[in-house]
Amino acid sequence: YQWPSPQYDTLETLLYEGRRGDGSSLSSLVHPCRKRPESPAVIAAEWLRTAFHDMATHDTSAGTGGLDASIAYELDREENFGAGFNSTLSDYVTFSNKYVSRADIVALGAVFAAATCGGPIVPYQGGRLDAYVAGPPGVPEPQDDISSITARFSGAGFSQSDMITLTACGHTVGGVRSTDFPQLVAPGPNNQLVITPFDPTTQFDHSVVQHYLDGTTQNPLVIDQNKTMTSDLKIFSSDGNATVTGLANGDFASTCGNIFNRMINTVPSSVNLTDTIDLLPAKVSNAQLTIEKNQLVFKTQFRLTQPLNSTISSTRQVTMYWCDRYGSAQNCKGSKHFAPSASKLDEQNLSPVTQALGIGFTTYSFVVPIDSTVSISKFWFTVDSKNGSAVVTQDNGGNGYTLDHDQVFFVPTLSHSDLKQVSLQKRGGITAAANFTRVFQLTAAVRDGSSSPSRVYMDAQDSAQQGFPAPFTSTVDFQKNSSSSVAGYSFYTANIEDAGYYLTFDLHGTIDGATYTQDFVQTAFLDNTPYVAPVQGQVTNSAGRLSGFCLTVGITFVGILFGSLL
Numbered sequence: 040y041q042w043p044s045p046q047y048d049t050l051e052t053l054l055y056e057g058r059r060g061d062g063s064s065l066s067s068l069v070h071p072c073r074k075r076p077e078s079p080a081v082i083a084a085e086w087l088r089t090a091f092h093d094m095a096t097h098d099t100s101a102g103t104g105g106l107d108a109s110i111a112y113e114l115d116r117e118e119n120f121g122a123g124f125n126s127t128l129s130d131y132v133t134f135s136n137k138y139v140s141r142a143d144i145v146a147l148g149a150v151f152a153a154a155t156c157g158g159p160i161v162p163y164q165g166g167r168l169d170a171y172v173a174g175p176p177g178v179p180e181p182q183d184d185i186s187s188i189t190a191r192f193s194g195a196g197f198s199q200s201d202m203i204t205l206t207a208c209g210h211t212v213g214g215v216r217s218t219d220f221p222q223l224v225a226p227g228p229n230n231q232l233v234i235t236p237f238d239p240t241t242q243f244d245h246s247v248v249q250h251y252l253d254g255t256t257q258n259p260l261v262i263d264q265n266k267t268m269t270s271d272l273k274i275f276s277s278d279g280n281a282t283v284t285g286l287a288n289g290d291f292a293s294t295c296g297n298i299f300n301r302m303i304n305t306v307p308s309s310v311n312l313t314d315t316i317d318l319l320p321a322k323v324s325n326a327q328l329t330i331e332k333n334q335l336v337f338k339t340q341f342r343l344t345q346p347l348n349s350t351i352s353s354t355r356q357v358t359m360y361w362c363d364r365y366g367s368a369q370n371c372k373g374s375k376h377f378a379p380s381a382s383k384l385d386e387q388n389l390s391p392v393t394q395a396l397g398i399g400f401t402t403y404s405f406v407v408p409i410d411s412t413v414s415i416s417k418f419w420f421t422v423d424s425k426n427g428s429a430v431v432t433q434d435n436g437g438n439g440y441t442l443d444h445d446q447v448f449f450v451p452t453l454s455h456s457d458l459k460q461v462s463l464q465k466r467g468g469i470t471a472a473a474n475f476t477r478v479f480q481l482t483a484a485v486r487d488g489s490s491s492p493s494r495v496y497m498d499a500q501d502s503a504q505q506g507f508p509a510p511f512t513s514t515v516d517f518q519k520n521s522s523s524s525v526a527g528y529s530f531y532t533a534n535i536e537d538a539g540y541y542l543t544f545d546l547h548g549t550i551d552g553a554t555y556t557q558d559f560v561q562t563a564f565l566d567n568t569p570y571v572a573p574v575q576g577q578v579t580n581s582a583g584r585l586s587g588f589c590l591t592v593g594i595t596f597v598g599i600l601f602g603s604l605l
């Protein structure tokens with residue numbers, strides 16, 4: 040891993056912090072193994088079932104289907120009966136973006152579902168591609184005979200024992216609903232929703248197979264009198280109970296972790312999944328040059344881990360260092376700057392995955408003023424735990440965290456967004472579900488130089504759209520505005536309107552034939568970003584270190600001389 044890796048960074052934040060860049064939390068919807076408000080429905084069970092139904096129509100030989108979020112277009116099919124799918128998709132709708140597909144969210148939902156109910160930590164990779172149309176049908180149904188169910192799993196790449204394992208692991212959470220399968224579960228008084236669980240525990244454990252084997256199960260898909268609907272009985276007994284017996288006596292959690300990993304990685308053959316997203320022990324995020332209150336500032340956040348409920352961060356001291364980009368001290372020749380953090384935030388229990396790993400975070404926020412004549416080229420950190428152990432340098436594997444350029448950047452404090460009511464449009468009898476759009480007025484700063492930019496523009500994107508249409512994309516040019524330049528930067532403005540939930544854009548400036556880009560700019564919270572006053576940095580000139588360096592070289596030189604004389 041080398042910073043910056045925007046896709047990795049974005050997926051890592053979602054997986055281990057449970058949230059996207061603006062703080063909106065996906066994991067808190069499901070964690071800790073929650074039920075829907077006013078309902079017996081276990082959210083984790085709905086998320087897990089959604090991943091299975093999306094994946095189940097994979098065709099190994101054709102290399103098509105699999106986890107591709109096509110489920111959003113397939114809910115009118117009998118094989119996808121269940122209110123849980125709609126609720127799940129509404130949970131997910133705001134979380135996809137340029138680097139995280141809808142299918143990646145469906146997969147992540149299954150990872151969270153397992154972890155939050157006490158199940159395994161399923162290794163997670165991103166990079167799935169989304170379908171924007173329905174795929175072929177073929178999710179197995181309870182009334183199907185065992186040979187066609189087995190053939191369906193086999194077509195998706197799962198053997199008979201895989202099929203038994205995956206179904207048993209899936210059916211350890213949740214249950215059957217009176218609203219979806221009244222022939223299996225009778226509704227309550229006044230047609231109230233009843234969910235008969237597959238096993239008596241809400242936790243992710245082997246009791247589903249244990250109770251099946253000892254004959255005490257109340258699983259409707261096993262005990263129903265009408266044997267056409269007892270798919271779990273058909274599946275579990277299809278190899279003479281060999282696989283379920285193994286599951287009951289073996290390591291249920293880790294076996295389920297492996298098969299869930301295969302389930303979420305069952306994707307069309309055109310997909311290249313990313314590496315497994317591992318936790319970054321030291322993570323830089325939101326690094327940006329920008330202008331706040333007529334001052335050029337550099338802001339970034341630096342996240343460190345610590346064991347849950349520990350107090351390491353109360354004494355730990357984190358310092359940011361940085362180098363000039365221009366002038367006599369360019370790239371830290373002779374001197375460097377340093378500053379303490381402006382604030383720090385301890386957070387525990389953000390995602391079920393980090394909670395299961397026993398890890399909490401402390402995030403150090405830095406804001407420093409930058410003199411634009413010397414600017415900034417790279418930065419890094421030192422971490423002093425103040426417990427007698429050595430001070431640790433975090434510098435991106437020795438390279439420092441390098442800023443590509445300082446030519447063009449977004450200025451959130453000079454940008455705005457407003458909700459605009461739009462009249463409901465009826466097209467072909469379908470009323471648009473969303474009746475608002477968001478209107479953005481965005482400001483970019485471009486460094487004053489010998490020539491003006493030939494073009495300043497953005498490629499905007501929003502895949503978080505109500506109703507799951509293809510993502511909104513638009514390329515819009517910025518125009519120079521009338522405000523005078525600040526700290527050697529001139530301002531450019533553009534307007535854009537978006538009916539989705541999460542607009543991001545890549546900002547480009549073409550100057551003297553070269554195009555400079557600020558990638559994946561987020562637009563949430565434009566009008567209420569709290570202002571944090573910059574912390575003035577200090578300069579250390581390395582005169583002391585330089586003389587030390589000469590001394591060492593001198594001694595070595597004498598040593599070599601001496602050696603050759605002898």
Ligand code: HEM
Pocket residue numbers: 080081083084085087088091120121122123179180181182188205206208209210212213214215216217219220270274302
């Ligand atoms: C032939 C195979 C399968 C059949 C016929 C089947 C059938 C069913 C049925 C009828 C329900 C009740 C749904 C409702 O009442 O809304 C259900 C629930 C569920 N299924 Fe399956 N299933 C199969 C395999 C799987 C697999 C492989 C998984 C996951 C890996 C899975 C995960 C779930 C979960 C988590 C629920 C509970 C949903 C909730 O409580 O909201 N199922 N399944």
